[in-house]
Amino acid sequence: MDRWTRSHPQEQILGDPQVGVLTRAQLCAKNVVQNANQQFGMFNVFILKIEPKLVKNVMYDPDWIVSMQSEFDEFERNKFWRLVLKPKDVSVIGLKWIFKNKTDIEGNIDRNKARLVVKVYSQQEGIDYEETFGPVTRLEAIRIFLAYATHKDFNVYQMDVKCAFLNGVLEETVYVEQPPGFINSQYPDHCYDLDKVVYGLKQAPRAWYATLTNFLKSSKFKQGSVDPTLVRKKVGNHHMLVLIYVDDIMFGSTDPNLSKEFENMMKSQFEMSMMGKINNFLGLNIRQSREGIFINQEKYSRNLLEKFGMTNSSKLRVPMAVGTRLGPSLDKPTVDLTLYRSRIGSLLYLTASRPDIMFDVCNCARYQSNPWVPHLTAITNIFRYLKGTVSLGLWYPSKTGFFVQAFLRCKLVWLSTRSKKHKWRMSTFGWEACELEIKETSVCFDFHSRSRICCYCIMHFSNHLDSKSTA
16 A cells, blocks of 8 residues: 555555556556457357357357256156167167257246157158047137136136156057167167157157046046036036146145145155246136136237237227228238238137137138239238227126026028028137038028027036036
8 A cells, every 4th residue: 555545445446456557558457358258248148149040050069068967867767768779670769959048037047948749741641640539628618717716716726747748658669779978888779768748759649648647537527528628527516627738837726735645746756936916828818817817918919919910900899890891802912811811810819718709700710712902802801809808708707597598590681692601609608709601592491400509508508517408
């Protein structure tokens, strides 16, 4: 210290007081080093965000190597396979690594995840697999479940099965190659005989569904007669209901203790992630309260408006003006087919909670093979109507009657010059806008045709929970 700093409080001195004053040349050299370090750090951050495609690109990164080793150790620990001599005249499926960056809520990279999957294009039907389909619940089944919950006044919960497909048991004999980077030095010509399902196998969904349903049946649950993804259990006067969509499960009971027992039962068998009361299921925003349950797709609607550049468009009060008639075009398409079909597909999923746009979207969907300007204008008007009604949804008030009631429109309304008729059918849980080809001119025939479909709809919804309904 010199005489200028000797009597000054040290906590107010920035830097090291023992270091003398730097010259301009020394300051310039120091700044160059600091800038180089900052640029190198930014370069490392940029490199870390890149997800590698090949194994050779990650062999010099210790974080990715640790992630790969962890994934391989998990396969060994859970006994997914057995190392065997490669059989002759048998197809062996290849394996590959998929590298993904896992981010936190703020979008920053939290960890690196390496996942081992099979090369699905190598599988041959009839040799490596037979059946692949695994049942999943329908959207109307979700609405029926929530409506029944409001009727019985019980809470609905949701949970997620971690690594669900890895819990499936294989019925076929499947051989896979040793994973890249983990070739056994003593047995390089051997392969693995799979005992359990791994990611990428075509039969993985079916194997997982069979494993889950067999476990639930062993716990005295029964599958629904109409919807196999709905399982139920009766204990005394109380009911326990479970709805399955692959690895997403929603459940509830008139007895809160049964819900807690089901949660503990699932955690004892599988690695679960409990999410508490249901709030988002398959893109549906679900809000539970004492007054009832409200369903909408507000977030999805806003994402659609942003995706198709409609955030600054003006609003409309109706999705389609009265008297609008759309017909086929014999000329070549004058609009972008990909854009038109993308809008149709996005809006069709939105009808899960928006019956008010069902008919108009289906009307526009008829002309996906050859759309022209009026069809694109009609779709644009639906988005403009959507902008002013993004929060619109379905409301199920609590402690209301639970019965199926169908509404049928029998008035003959011709929407085109062809011998076809459109009708609108709606119910509490499901709705549909469809087309009937009428071969008779009798109004009585038309009434009976529509009534038959409505009766089928009533019977289908009534049998979902195996309860008697009145129409």
